[in-house]
Amino acid sequence: MQREYMEFDVVIVGAGPAGLSAACRLKQKAVEAGQELSVCVVEKGSEVGAHILSGAVFEPRALNELFPDWQALGAPLNTPVKRDDIYLLKSDAAATKIPDFAVPKTMHNEGNYIISLGNLCRWLAQQAENLGVEIYPGFAAQQALIDEQGVVRGIVTGDLGVDHEGKPKDGLYTPGMELRAKYTLFAEGCRGHIGKQLIKQYRLDANADAQHYGIGIKELWEIDPARHEQGLVVHTAGWPLNDENPGGSFLYHLENNQVVVGLIVDLSYSNPHLSPFDEFQRYKHHPVIRQYLEGGKRISYGARAICKGGLNSLPKMVFPGGALIGCDAGTLNFAKIKGSHTAMKSGMLAAEAIVEALAVGREGGDELHNYVKAFEDSWLYDELYRSRNFGAAMHKFGAILGGAFNFVDQNLFGGKIPLTLHDNKPDHACLKPAAQSPKIDYPKPDGKLSFDKLSSVFLSNTNHEEDQPCHLQLIDPNIPLARNLPLYDEPAQRYCPAGVYEIVTQESGEKKFQINAQNCVHCKTCDIKDPAQNITWMTPEGTGGPTYPNM
Amino acid sequence: MKVLVAVKRVVDYNVKVRVKADNSGVDLANVKMAMNPFCEIAVEEAVRLKEKGIASEVVVVSVGANAAQEQLRTALALGADRAVLVESNDELGSLAIAKLLKAVVDKEQPQLVITGKQAIDSDNNQTGQMLAALTGFAQGTFASKIEIADGKANVTREIDGGLQTVALKLPAIVTTDLRLNEPRYASLPNIMKAKKKPLDVLTPEALGVSTASTVKTLKVEAPATRQAGIKVKSVAELVEKLKNEAKVI
Ligand SMILES: Cc1cc2nc3c(=O)[nH]c(=O)nc-3n(C[C@H](O)[C@H](O)[C@H](O)COP(=O)(O)OP(=O)(O)OC[C@H]3O[C@@H](n4cnc5c(N)ncnc54)[C@H](O)[C@@H]3O)c2cc1C
Ligand code: SF4
Numbered sequence: 001m002q003r004e005y006m007e008f009d010v011v012i013v014g015a016g017p018a019g020l021s022a023a024c025r026l027k028q029k030a031v032e033a034g035q036e037l038s039v040c041v042v043e044k045g046s047e048v049g050a051h052i053l054s055g056a057v058f059e060p061r062a063l064n065e066l067f068p069d070w071q072a073l074g075a076p077l078n079t080p081v082k083r084d085d086i087y088l089l090k091s092d093a094a095a096t097k098i099p100d101f102a103v104p105k106t107m108h109n110e111g112n113y114i115i116s117l118g119n120l121c122r123w124l125a126q127q128a129e130n131l132g133v134e135i136y137p138g139f140a141a142q143q144a145l146i147d148e149q150g151v152v153r154g155i156v157t158g159d160l161g162v163d164h165e166g167k168p169k170d171g172l173y174t175p176g177m178e179l180r181a182k183y184t185l186f187a188e189g190c191r192g193h194i195g196k197q198l199i200k201q202y203r204l205d206a207n208a209d210a211q212h213y214g215i216g217i218k219e220l221w222e223i224d225p226a227r228h229e230q231g232l233v234v235h236t237a238g239w240p241l242n243d244e245n246p247g248g249s250f251l252y253h254l255e256n257n258q259v260v261v262g263l264i265v266d267l268s269y270s271n272p273h274l275s276p277f278d279e280f281q282r283y284k285h286h287p288v289i290r291q292y293l294e295g296g297k298r299i300s301y302g303a304r305a306i307c308k309g310g311l312n313s314l315p316k317m318v319f320p321g322g323a324l325i326g327c328d329a330g331t332l333n334f335a336k337i338k339g340s341h342t343a344m345k346s347g348m349l350a351a352e353a354i355v356e357a358l359a360v361g362r363e364g365g366d367e368l369h370n371y372v373k374a375f376e377d378s379w380l381y382d383e384l385y386r387s388r389n390f391g392a393a394m395h396k397f398g399a400i401l402g403g404a405f406n407f408v409d410q411n412l413f414g415g416k417i418p419l420t421l422h423d424n425k426p427d428h429a430c431l432k433p434a435a436q437s438p439k440i441d442y443p444k445p446d447g448k449l450s451f452d453k454l455s456s457v458f459l460s461n462t463n464h465e466e467d468q469p470c471h472l473q474l475i476d477p478n479i480p481l482a483r484n485l486p487l488y489d490e491p492a493q494r495y496c497p498a499g500v501y502e503i504v505t506q507e508s509g510e511k512k513f514q515i516n517a518q519n520c521v522h523c524k525t526c527d528i529k530d531p532a533q534n535i536t537w538m539t540p541e542g543t544g545g546p547t548y549p550n551m
Numbered sequence: 552m553k554v555l556v557a558v559k560r561v562v563d564y565n566v567k568v569r570v571k572a573d574n575s576g577v578d579l580a581n582v583k584m585a586m587n588p589f590c591e592i593a594v595e596e597a598v599r600l601k602e603k604g605i606a607s608e609v610v611v612v613s614v615g616a617n618a619a620q621e622q623l624r625t626a627l628a629l630g631a632d633r634a635v636l637v638e639s640n641d642e643l644g645s646l647a648i649a650k651l652l653k654a655v656v657d658k659e660q661p662q663l664v665i666t667g668k669q670a671i672d673s674d675n676n677q678t679g680q681m682l683a684a685l686t687g688f689a690q691g692t693f694a695s696k697i698e699i700a701d702g703k704a705n706v707t708r709e710i711d712g713g714l715q716t717v718a719l720k721l722p723a724i725v726t727t728d729l730r731l732n733e734p735r736y737a738s739l740p741n742i743m744k745a746k747k748k749p750l751d752v753l754t755p756e757a758l759g760v761s762t763a764s765t766v767k768t769l770k771v772e773a774p775a776t777r778q779a780g781i782k783v784k785s786v787a788e789l790v791e792k793l794k795n796e797a798k799v800i
Binding site: 047174 | 563565567569572581582583585733736738739
């Protein structure tokens with residue numbers, strides 16, 4: 001099919017910290033080099049920030065480099081971290097506070113800020129527009145544009161106005177366009193759906209360990225001012241999770257009596273009866289957490305996967321015509337649970353490499369080897385190198401021994417312990433059969449601290465045009481009932497934080513696997529955790545998905 | 552024929568709004584804003600009239616903060632020709648807005664003005680009617696169909712339990728209802744082109760309109776939360792509860 005097209009020097013997919021930092025850097029460097037450079041960013045959310053969900057304790061290192069005058073420019077970094085409290089939760093009521101000296105260095109946060117990453121992205125988008133970048137929210141990149149030579153030449157945006165059978169709707173059908181570029185940067189964040197295809201097509205992960213993931217479920221609360229302590233950072237490990245089903249929690253005190261609270265469940269969990277959503281709900285009842293939330297009001301809810309494999313799992317980041325940046329590649333530093341500054345830095349490095357390439361007359365379509373080189377020479381690489389063992393140690397030795405290893409590695413060796421731990425078992429292969437796993441009896445939500453799934457999803461403000469092709473595609477539609485149900489009690493019913501997947505019994509008594517795609521909050525967990533790897537997350541019609549405020 | 556369309560910047564319909572802790576209003580911090588859906592229908596109708604060769608020019612106007620330029624750009628991307636922003640950071644009531652729109656009508660001299668029947672934030676359902684009174688134009692509210700012929704607008708109105716069709720002498724004011732049309736998508740090339748279309752910014756002072764308000768908002772409250780339902784074991788228990796707890800039988 002012949003599509004309309006437009007040409008740019010650089011097209012960037014995704015307006016997160018990686019994509020926006022790359023866009024700003026491209027324009028800054030082009031001005032320095034006296035070049036004209038056209039940069040276009042597409043974003044699937046209805047506005048920049050609508051699909052951004054993070055913690056976030058933010059390390060300003062990359063931002064200092066990108067906009068040394070960010071303070072004068074009004075960047076929304078308003079709350080410096082004042083104190084770090086770390087607890088090991090031993091049961092639903094008991095906890096031990098870990099003394100400062102016993103905490104791995106990477107978990108200290110002096111000099112960092114508690115921010116809303118969504119708001120930082122909105123601010124970055126303004127800076128980018130001031131520099132002349134064109135940003136188009138509401139337009140999803142559906143696929144990469146790859147020519148016969150196997151060179152990425154840009155992207156194709158999704159069609160609008162197509163009905164559930166894939167037929168154009170009368171008067172509404174608006175075909176997607178080709179956005180062609182000399183270089184295309186993919187900044188879709190964790191488990192980008194085009195990134196996933198590119199990694200496969202170009203075998204970018206041939207020399208990397210399997211990627212590892214977590215699902216982060218988060219809420220924003222407005223709490224009683226008497227319980228609020230601006231700048232306080234609380235992390236917990238232990239209950240309600242365990243070594244077989246690991247994870248950890250965060251609770252940060254933002255400005256305006258707001259706190260964010262969230263639980264990250266490692267997607268290598270083995271018990272198919274586990275429900276990350278319900279773990280999170282019951283976790284809020286722990287006295288350590290409850291002391292802040294009681295009497296407060298929940299404002300927003302959402303979820304997003306993180307990729308935490310780090311350096312060992314990092315694929316090759318370049319291919320002919322473009323590169324992966326940020327969490328689309330997997331630049332998160334799991335020892336710090338921080339991926340924003342690293343995503344920004346990787347975008348900046350790729351941008352610098354592109355300006356350099358164009359300055360010496362390269363015409364695009366080639367591999368950005370200079371990006372890889374600059375990455376290896378950067379503090380980003382050094383940081384990821386020092387943290388390479390952190391996640392694998394937890395997986396191999398569990399929280400206590402793994403924690404001890406990490407303490408020794410991070411505090412005594414500065415992350416340079418002379419061995420590398422590998423963890424090559426993909427998360428989707430970690431489930432044990434349901435019959436061999438203990439059932440978990442989750443308490444009923446009390447409607448004050450804990451809530452049910454539907455009223456939670458309601459607060460993500462998610463929506464999708466009803467009449468459109470389902471964006472959650474099953475390769476084999478029989479697998480959920482024929483295999484996943486008997487073997488694992490179809491875990492999608494529980495790992496999806498938005499209640500998208502349901503097994504319903506019809507009037508005839510027959511069971512049906514139902515997909516409520518409208519509820520999807522774009523966390524990507526199903527694409528990662530389905531034991532049969534049978535679910536493919538595709539971009540729905542542009543603007544569809546959550547409408548997060550300051551998440 | 553020139554068509555003037557009034558559009559409003561409101562909280563996006565997907566967003567669940569929250570009343571501020573001090574009950575002074577709805578919390579708009581970090582909230583996504585969008586064009587009022589009924590205004591979008593108004594823009595679509597005007598653009599269709601232009602595509603049919605009936606309208607010669609479509610002008611969109613908004614009254615509000617500078618940020619309302621975003622919604623005007625959206626209207627331009629949907630097919631309007633040019634835009635006017637009457638910029639004001641004050642919280643303006645329906646009457647002040649109608650007076651400002653009257654001043655714009657005087658300036659632009661349109662034959663047809665289309666507005667949404669109401670804005671989904673304040674649900675006032677007044678501005679179109681007030682504008683009709685101020686301009687002396689004929690009005691057709693809650694339109695589900697508009698036909699222009701022989702200097703007249705035949706407007707089908709959605710009324711309780713049925714439809715009413717009225718013939719309006721032009722110039723006229725029409726307010727849109729949900730069923731009038733289904734707005735198109737703004738395509739990427741049209742969004743790009745819209746950046747270059749003319750957008751004038753005026754002020755109430757320049758239009759010589761006083762926007763002093765006659766209404767003061769005292770308090771905004773969220774609806775009472777519904778009590779959780781309970782399951783009863785038997786009909787007897789149900790009857791007992793209806794009688795003694797709910798006291799309805
Ligand atoms: C619960 C949680 C807590 C976290 N806490 C912290 C923390 O405290 N500190 C920290 O530094 N980091 C934290 N992180 C990690 C951090 O959020 C990520 O590392 C960071 O957001 C990665 O940035 P990115 O730009 O690569 O991707 P993202 O932030 O995911 O942005 C990707 C953007 O691309 C868009 N997009 C995706 N696909 C397409 C497409 N096909 N077409 C168009 N648009 C597309 C998305 O809508 C999104 O806007 C946390 C993450 C989670 C989930
Ligand atoms: S359907 Fe998949 S991507 Fe969407 S919310 Fe559920 S698990 Fe996340």
